[in-house]
Each structure stands twice: as structure tokens, then as C-alpha cells.
Amino acid sequence: MIRPDLLEILRCPLNPSKARLVLEDESLRCEQCSLRFHIKDGFPILVVEEAELPPGCESIRDLPCQKKNNER
Ligand SMILES: [Zn+2]
Secondary structure (H helix, E strand, O other): OOOHHHHHHOEOOOOOOOOEEEEEOOEEEEOOOOOEEEEEOOEEOOOHHHOEOOOOOOOHHHOHHHHHHHOO
């Protein structure tokens, strides 16, 4: 449903420089923040607001990768 060469260039919008996405259960999961992006009609919806948060996270700011950025 998603071509491997497309998957290869897709990145998480939260961390486009390094976070890769892996295909998992018909959705795309970010290796970095574990956000889960839905796939609609063969196209991944790479919108943070539309993504599913990993268990234990109530908002984008709860994501481990975002916390790290906010810490000083
Ligand atoms: Zn991510």
C-alpha cells in the first residue's frame, strides 16, 4: 500500500532531520517519538495534529523527544 521507496524518504514532521517512519499495523510509526500516522487511501497523513499519540502521552508536549527539546 505504501511503496518502499516512498517510505524511505518519509520523515516525522516533528523531527524531519532524523526520525524515520516504520510501517506498522497499517499505519506509520515514528521511530523517534512513536507518533502513529494514519494512512488514508494509500497516502500517509503526516500531520502531527492528526496523528495518534503513544500510550501515556496526552499531548505532543508529553512526547519524550519533545521533552528533551524543552529541557534546559
Ligand atoms: Zn517523530
